[in-house]
Amino acid sequence: MKKTTLLLMTLLSLGGFAQTKSTGEVNLSTNVKATLELNNTTTTAKLTLVGPNDRWFALQFGSFANGQGMMAGTDLVYWNNVTLVDAVQQGEGEVPETDTNNWTLASNTNNSPSTGLRTIVFTRPFVTGDGNNDFTFNYADTSIDFAWARRSNAGFTINNHGGTRRFFFECFGGLPESF
Template sequence: MKKKITLLFILIAGLTNAQQKSTGIIALGTNMTANMTLNNANSLVTLTLVGPNDRWFAVQFGSFAGGMQAASDVVYWNGTTLVDAVHVGIGVAPTTDSTNNWTLVTNTNNVPATGQRTLVYTRPFSTGDSNDYTFNFANNTLDIALAKHQSASFTMANHGSSSSNRGVSLDVSLVLGIDDFSLNAASIYPNPSKGNFTITTKTFLKSVDVYSINGALIKSYKVEDSSENVEFNISDLPSGVYLLELKNDSEKTWKKVIIE
């Protein structure tokens, strides 16, 4: 089972497989999530960023007191690529770095099912660029903030006053990934969605039960294939919050999904 334990305990125990730390999937307002994973074996950070497909969206990360702080590291999707930039301050568009140190892994257009885009990029812990935040595997927290355009547009402009378009700094725990083969490590994306989503695990699902937030069983599904990525469609259910009970041969876990 995946456990939250300290780096000190891992080092004392002498385990060699604790090579990764992750923020887990962080909900950053409506239709936007982020996950940053630090791999100490190759000194790479992997950013998985999900956001609306019809406008720019950005994530600021590092160590800072609040969002849009000058000189802090930021990346944003401009409709074509992930831009590596640095904040200048409130009311001014970020300045693009001379070198983009993020390397594309996957770029998935999820339209029309969800109206979202899923980006996966990697970058070295340290790039040698003074504008880039240097990740330290020994750190236990990471500051995260978000912004996205208030309407459908890729022109850099004010994101508006709505809290769904911007977010205050989140002090996120970096948790050691000791055993990613537990159902507890399963992820669901996009979430929120219109009812179409994918469950990703490193174990094989046997069944998925859908419950109302009040605990009433609504639907049961048997998983016939042995894929680690299982697609589900519950778009026929009303908008709201639902609980999923995931089961394999030896364990079960609960996940929350939101249908918009």
């Protein structure tokens, strides 16, 4: 009985040291959502994006003030109907420059969660070795900023998305498993 109780207590206490935290689903706008999950045990980031299935959509993450999204030299990703493109901002109004893609496809589901939407899930190491081109995820961070954009009409060629489709969110969480 003592061994069983000790084993049960040990297993329960190990569960208390879960090394994963998440932003939870962040509603960026109508039909655009993002979830970022960090796994400290595997030092892997998992990014889930939901967006329209007929146009590109993009997400920038990091630490920046409102209005500072799209600053030259910052990391972003965008969906081009084939893969998640890893890129570096060249400045507002400029086409981002692609860099080494360190994101690995986990799933790509069309018409999910509903018709007209696509849900994509990609993973990447916290540190990629790609120098200043990639954002370094730090599990100890208590917040992360998101800026996003999507094309205003159907198509996958990167173009000006207009000022009404670029927003800033500072993602916080009050629970230990959330940012």
